[in-house]
Amino acid sequence: MAWVNAIIQGILTGGLYALFACGLSLMFGVMKVVNLAHGDLAVIGAYVALGVITVTHIPALWSFVIVVPIMALLGYVLQRTLIQAALDRGVLITLLVTFGLSVVIESGLLQFINADSHSLGVGESIVTGSFSIGSQIQIAYLLLLIFAVAVVVLLGLQYFLSVSRYGRMIRAVADDQEAAQLSGIDYRHVFGIAAAIAFGTVALAGIAYGMYSQFSPTTGTDTILLFAFAAVVIGGLGSLWGTLLGGIVLGVAQQIGAQINQSNQFLAGYLVFLLVLAVRPQGLTARRAQS
C-alpha cells in the first residue's frame, strides 16, 4: 500500500514539475531560447508573492492575481531588451547571458534578502487539509489543486496556441521567422508575448512551489531548473503533453526512490532522466530524435 501511495504522490508532484517545465518548453519552442535563468525567475515569482502577501494580506492562494501580471510584464520587457539582444548575437551569447542572469539573480537574492528558507503560508483553509483513501493513502488538497492547475495551464496553452490569433502568430513565428515577418508579423513583439506567457507560467510555478514547500535563493537552480529540464527531456522536447508525462515520470521516480530510502529521492529522479537520455534520447513521446 505504501508503494501505491508513493506512486499517487509522485503523479501529483509530477503536475508541479510539469508546471515548472511549461515556461522553459514554451520559450525553447518559440524563441529557441534555453533560459538558464528559468528557475531563478520562478524563485523571484515566489519572493514577489511573499512581498505581495505581506503587504496586502491577501490569501496566498490569490496572490497569483497580482504576481502573474507583474512577471508577465517582466517577461515581455526582458525579452524585448536583454534576451532579444542576446538572440541577435547567436545561441552561444544567449546561453552566456541567461547563465549570467541566473547567477546575478541568485547572488542578488542572497545579498539583498538572505539565505533563509521561506514558504507561502496558505493559512487555515480547505486547501491545507487532506483526504484519505484507505488507511495509508493521504492526498493533500493543495497538491491536488496544483496538479489541476498544471493540467488547466497546459490545456489552456494548447488551446490558445491552436485557436487564438496570437497563438497562430506564435506558431507561425516559431515555424519560420522570416516568412512570418514577410506576412506582416512583428516577430519581436510576438516573441515578447510568448515570453510574457512563459513568465506567467513561471510565476504560477514559483507560487505553487512556495505553497507546497520551502524556497530559498538557491532553489531556482537546485530544484526548479533541473527538475523542469528533466521533465522536458523525459517527456520529449517540444510536446506539451510530453512535458506533463515527463513531470509525472520524474515525480513517480522520486517518490519511489524516497520510499526505498529518504536520501534517494532526487538521485532516483535524475537516474531515470539519465536512463531516458541513454536509451531514448528523443523522449518518451517524441516521434523523431531531436537534433
Added chain:
Amino acid sequence: MSVVTDTSVRSEENFRVTRSRRNVAWTGAGALIVVVVLALFPYIVYSGTTSLMVQGFIIVTLASMWNLLAGYAGLVSVGQQAFVGLGAYFVLILAQHSLSPFGGLPVAAIGCGVAAVPLWWLVSRLRSGYFAIATWVLATTIMLFIEKFPSIGGGTGMSLPGLSGYDPTLLVAYTYWIGLAVTVLALVTVYVMLRGRIGLVLTAVRDDEVAARSSGARVGLARMLVFVVAAIGCGAAGAVLAISQLIVQPGAVFTVQWTAKMAFAVVIGGLGTIEGPILGAIIYMILQQTLQSYNAWYLIVLGLIAVVVALFARRGLWGLVDDHLHVRLFPVGYWLWTPESSGRRGSGRRGIRPRRASQHRGGRHS
C-alpha cells in the same frame, strides 16, 4: 586546410606565411622567464600571497578549459564542476589508500578523462542549451551519488589525509608549485591543440559546421577530444583545490559556482583567445579580493560585467587589446605577408597591416 597549402605554394612568389607578426622566439623566451619568476615566488613572498595565487592558478586552468569548450568547440557546459569534484574526490580516495595527494593528482586527472568518455556519450545527445543543462544535471547526479558513501565523507565531506607529515611552509610551497605546473601544462596543452590539426577542425566547425562536415572534418571526434581534455584539466584543478583546502566537501567542490567563475573569467577576458582566460582570471581575482568582504557582491558584479561584455564586446577585453595593439602571446593563426607589406616590415606599427590568412580566434558565430 586549403588556405594554408595555397599560400605556402605561393610563398615562393614573395608571399610569406608566418604564425605570428613578431618573432615567436621572443614570446617563447618571455613566457619562460615569467614561469621561472613565478616558480621562485615561494622564496620571495609570504605564504598568504602564494595561497592566493594557487586560487588564481585554479581559475586560470578552469577558464582555459572552459574556453576550449565554449570558445572553440561550441560546447557550453554548465557542469564542469562535475570534474572539479571528481578530481578532488579521486585525490581523496587515492590518499585514503596511502598514495600521496601530490602523486595522486595526475592519476586523478587521468581518471577524470576516462570518466568523461561515457559521460560524453550521454550528454552529447543533446545540443546547445539542453546540452548545457544536461551537464549540470550530470554534475548534480554525481554529487548525490558520492554523498551516498560515508567512507569518503558522505554529505558532510572529509579532510584530506596524507599531508600531515609536511612542514606547513613547505606544504604551501609544494602546493604552489603543483598549482603552477598544472596551469602551465594546461596552457601548453591548449596551445598545442589549437595550433595543430584539431584547432583547424574546430575553427572550421565554428565558422561553418555543415561545410566543415562535408569537407570530411570529424566534428564529433574533435568535440569529444575537447570534452575529455577539458575534463582532465578541470579534474587536475579540482585535485589542486583539494590539496590547497585540505578538505573535500561535496557541496563546495560540486557547486555550479565553479562553472560561473570559469565562464565569467573567459567571457570577460576574451572568448576564443588563449590569452583571454588568463586576463579574465586576473580580473576575477582582483574583483574577488576587493569585494570579498561584501559576500555575494563579487559574483553579482562579475555576472553583470560578463553579460555586458558578452553583448557588446564579444571577444572580451583581450579582443580589445588585440584589435588595437595586434599583440598575440600565443599565436595559433597565420599571418599572410604580401610583397608590399613584407618589404616594409618593422618600419612602423601603423604602416603595415598583414592580413590574417586563417583566424583561430573568436570570430562571428553562425
